Amino acid sequence: MKMRTIFAKMFLSFLLITFISFGLSSLLSATIFKSNLRSFIRAGSEQMQDRVIERIKYGYSKGWDQETLVESLQWGMGGPERTYQLYGADGRLLYTLGNHGKAIPLETEIVSDALGGKRVSEETYSDQTRVLLTAKAIPGATNMEEKAIVSLSFEFERDVNRFVQPYLLSMLVTIPLAVAIYFVLGRRLARPLREMSQTALQYAKGDFSRKVEVRTEDEIGQLGQAINYMAEELGSLENQRREFLANVSHDLRAPLTSINGFLTALTDGAIPPEKQRRYLELMKESSDRMMKLVGDLLDMARIEAGQFRLEKIRFNLSEQTRKTIARMEPLFAQHRVSVGLDGPAEDLFVIADPDRIDQVVANLLQNAILYSPAASRVDVSLREEDGLARIIVRDYGIGIAPEELTRIWERFYKGDKSRSRKVGTGIGLSIVKHILDLHGAQIEVESEVGQGTTFAITIRA
Helix, strand or coil: CCCCCHHHHHHHHHHHHHHHHHHHHHHHHHHHHHHHHHHHHHHHHHHHHHHHHHHHHHHHHHCCCHHHHHHHHHHHHCCCCEEEEEECCCCCEEEEECHHHCCCCCCHHHHHHHHCCCCEEEEEEECCEEEEEEEEECCCCCCCCCCEEEEEECHHHHHHHHHHHHHHHHHHHHHHHHHHHHHHHHHHHHHHHHHHHHHHHHHHCCCCCCCCCCCCCCHHHHHHHHHHHHHHHHHHHHHHHHHHHHHHHHHHHHHHHHHHHHHHHHHHCCCCHHHHHHHHHHHHHHHHHHHHHHHHHHHHHHHHHCCCCCCCEEEEHHHHHHHHHHHCHHHHHHCCCEEEEECCCCCCEEEECHHHHHHHHHHHHHHHHHCCCCCCEEEEEEEEECCEEEEEEEECCCCCCHHHHCCCCCCCCCCCHHHCCCCCCCCHHHHHHHHHHHHCCEEEEEEECCCEEEEEEEEEC
């Protein structure tokens, strides 16, 4: 059993807790039991002392001699468990009751203290046996030879053994049983953790197909479910990452191939002078596509590094939106998609980062163009509602399936490509959502397959 394993730590912890618990319980129980037993025995001894004194006084009243008195007391009060020793005024032992008449030597201070009227309660030993001693003077003994009585009880050791021996026997049975139970439970608890560890190592190697077998509904079972969910998410993220890399490679290669081809043709003189401007414009479009892609990648890197910053100012949102649409007119014309802008009579002003808001609107317009058929239109609306500015971008394209609406904000996620041959990187809407979250703005989306999609942004004016 390796000491570094959780099973070993749990098992040793259980053992330590068990021994400490049993030890403290035994110590506390023994202390309380002995204290109560002492009190009980001493109370019984004092009661018996009173009975002995009454019997002695009764014998004196009847005129019994000492021999008759001792025989009467021996018959009624004697026994092996307790001994009573009677002393005269000079501290001399007169006679002993019980213990077969065998006297137990005592220190003279005990008898003298008792004769002096002091109640004595002590513990002493006789033949290596603990004895509880109680001594006191006999009241009203003016006409009696007996002046002090000392009782010695041998019951303490016997009663303690009666308690300790069964307790020790129960511990000898209970502790091994507890150890066996701890061993079984520890192995049972550690087994799923070992399996999870092995599964996690497979995930580290990129294999997300293996699942943790969940057998219980406790915290370990919940951990297993969480690991399985994590594997699904990591597997999905890995697939998206691979697809993202493939799309980025494609999106970079296509314009580079186009630019390289046009440059080769221009340098070789294969393009007539009158067509060179057209080819330069095509190269400019390819370069713009590359710049947009590289810009998105840089923004995503800043977001992941926590370095994405805003510079908020108060600016004219209406004018900014008109400029964004005007800048994108060539893209609308290229895809034969018309655009309309509807806004209030007075311009709307908001406090935000104008460059980032422009990036948001441009991203939404590019998505609208990307998924809109030729000869369709895109409507952009500006509204003011309850002190809030709203930007609404609506297209009449292929739409988004309901099961995809909750995932469009995830980085690298793209919709069902079977419904469109156009492919993006899957990071544009993720950047949009992050920018709006930093502004404390909200974005809502409504879509119906085949009917189009509507994005609505709400910003504080």
